[in-house]
Amino acid sequence: MTLVAGVDSSTQSCKIVIVDAQTGAMVRSGRASHPEGTEVDPTLWWDALLAAISDAGGLDDVAALSIAGQQHGMVCLDEAGEVVRPALLWNDTRSADAARDLIAEIGADVWAESVGTVPVASFTATKLRWLRDAEPQNAARTAAVALPHDYLTWRLLGYGPANPDLDALVTDRSDASGTGYWSPATGAYRLDFLERALGKVVTRPRVLAPYETAGSTDGSIAGVPAGIVVGPGAGDNAGAALGLGAAEGDAVISVGTSGTVFAVVDRPLADASGTVAGFADASGLFLPLVATLNAARVIAATAALLATELDEVADLALSASPGAGGVVLLPYLEGERTPNLPTATGSVLGLTLANASAANLARASVEGMLCGLADGLDAITSQGVTVDRVMMIGGGAQSPAVRQIAPEIFGLPVTVPAAEEYVAVGAARQAAWVLTGELPIWAAAATEVFTADEQPIIRRQYAAAQRSVSY
Ligand SMILES: Nc1ncnc2c1ncn2[C@@H]1O[C@H](COP(=O)(O)OP(=O)(O)O)[C@@H](O)[C@H]1O
Numbered sequence: 001m002t003l004v005a006g007v008d009s010s011t012q013s014c015k016i017v018i019v020d021a022q023t024g025a026m027v028r029s030g031r032a033s034h035p036e037g038t039e040v041d042p043t044l045w046w047d048a049l050l051a052a053i054s055d056a057g058g059l060d061d062v063a064a065l066s067i068a069g070q071q072h073g074m075v076c077l078d079e080a081g082e083v084v085r086p087a088l089l090w091n092d093t094r095s096a097d098a099a100r101d102l103i104a105e106i107g108a109d110v111w112a113e114s115v116g117t118v119p120v121a122s123f124t125a126t127k128l129r130w131l132r133d134a135e136p137q138n139a140a141r142t143a144a145v146a147l148p149h150d151y152l153t154w155r156l157l158g159y160g161p162a163n164p165d166l167d168a169l170v171t172d173r174s175d176a177s178g179t180g181y182w183s184p185a186t187g188a189y190r191l192d193f194l195e196r197a198l199g200k201v202v203t204r205p206r207v208l209a210p211y212e213t214a215g216s217t218d219g220s221i222a223g224v225p226a227g228i229v230v231g232p233g234a235g236d237n238a239g240a241a242l243g244l245g246a247a248e249g250d251a252v253i254s255v256g257t258s259g260t261v262f263a264v265v266d267r268p269l270a271d272a273s274g275t276v277a278g279f280a281d282a283s284g285l286f287l288p289l290v291a292t293l294n295a296a297r298v299i300a301a302t303a304a305l306l307a308t309e310l311d312e313v314a315d316l317a318l319s320a321s322p323g324a325g326g327v328v329l330l331p332y333l334e335g336e337r338t339p340n341l342p343t344a345t346g347s348v349l350g351l352t353l354a355n356a357s358a359a360n361l362a363r364a365s366v367e368g369m370l371c372g373l374a375d376g377l378d379a380i381t382s383q384g385v386t387v388d389r390v391m392m393i394g395g396g397a398q399s400p401a402v403r404q405i406a407p408e409i410f411g412l413p414v415t416v417p418a419a420e421e422y423v424a425v426g427a428a429r430q431a432a433w434v435l436t437g438e439l440p441i442w443a444a445a446a447t448e449v450f451t452a453d454e455q456p457i458i459r460r461q462y463a464a465a466q467r468s469v470s471y
């Protein structure tokens, strides 16, 4: 049996799966935690990757490996291969003003036509503009900019401070498309956009084709044997699409640290409103995507508010009626990206003596979080993307309340595949593709389908609450 490995270096943790390259059957897995915060030293992600590999029993019998990861994070390297400053993550909103400036300079429509996206604080380009203005000494020291998964791939291939070849950095289409200076439509960097953001052009990772090899491990890293073929990797959402085998007609909703809604389509999208990001996918196609900053952790925050556990929040939420008796939670606990409200905070509205209960607050938190994703799904279909099936993944999809309430809000059945690390599975599938030259067809995961009558009151009162709050 030939084994391949896939990694998901996500916001909260690093996960690795080791599977049979031919069938995708799980053999073993491992994980390690990431530090909290919206800026993180990338060397700690590297430490977590090595810890996850060890937790999974090592790579001695693994033939190929790919790394997928959280998108957009700004990893700045100097000429010596040292990290210049902690990486700003996708959910760090300090570059909101930089996003506004970049749009003002050339116009949202030019951004969308040129690179498929309109700047928001999440994207790498806006973080680079922030660096240029706020930390010019660090901008001056920056010789290369990479994304989280690019940095890990580079380190895995034996590069780093001891072997600082910045020209050896590689990435893939899906993650490159989240920078704001690479075009999914042309497959080329817009160096003028990179220069506009950072004030200079620096080394950036070479963009590999979906099944092009990045190289092989060289045996220089303790715990990583020589000769493992390394794939180009992917952004985490594109990795999940590959892991699920998402096809035309499928919309995937991920309830992880971020909330995302995305679909695989055969043409690049350019939404000048900025709501839908016209990303590339990991198979050579395209991945229109809407992201929110507030998803699974809204439920965790509600558990903290109610001084209880996640399971109890779900039980409470399911004990309340649709609409939570009129209580609405606008879940902007980390600011928000869609809608673009980087400085917003969360609000609870509609409280009365009659409805003020733990059950209604629990339901309102699940409803509010899902309403943001339902708005995202609408934005994607309004771009002409056909959706026949909604699939829901991510840690938050393990909540019985999220599963059962989602169809009331989406107005569609919601398919939840068996709990699995689909980003890491997608990376493993890519590794098998790179190894064999053929994208393997793996059996689809078992699924559970959740249905419910649509409850229009939920989105109606959520929309009214949004209109009533000014930011
Ligand atoms: N049963 C559950 N109910 C609600 N949230 C959950 C449940 N299980 C896991 N989560 C949440 O899912 C999140 C992790 O999901 P995951 O998809 O791995 O995120 P990421 O990939 O962004 O790190 C955590 O915030 C965790 O609290």
Ligand SMILES: O=C(CO)[C@@H](O)[C@H](O)COP(=O)(O)O
Binding pocket: 010, 011, 012, 069, 070, 071, 072, 090, 122, 178, 235, 236, 237, 256, 257, 258, 259, 260, 289, 291
């Ligand atoms: O910013 C985006 C997508 O544009 C996020 O989806 C990040 O890629 C983080 O992913 P998770 O850690 O939540 O999986």
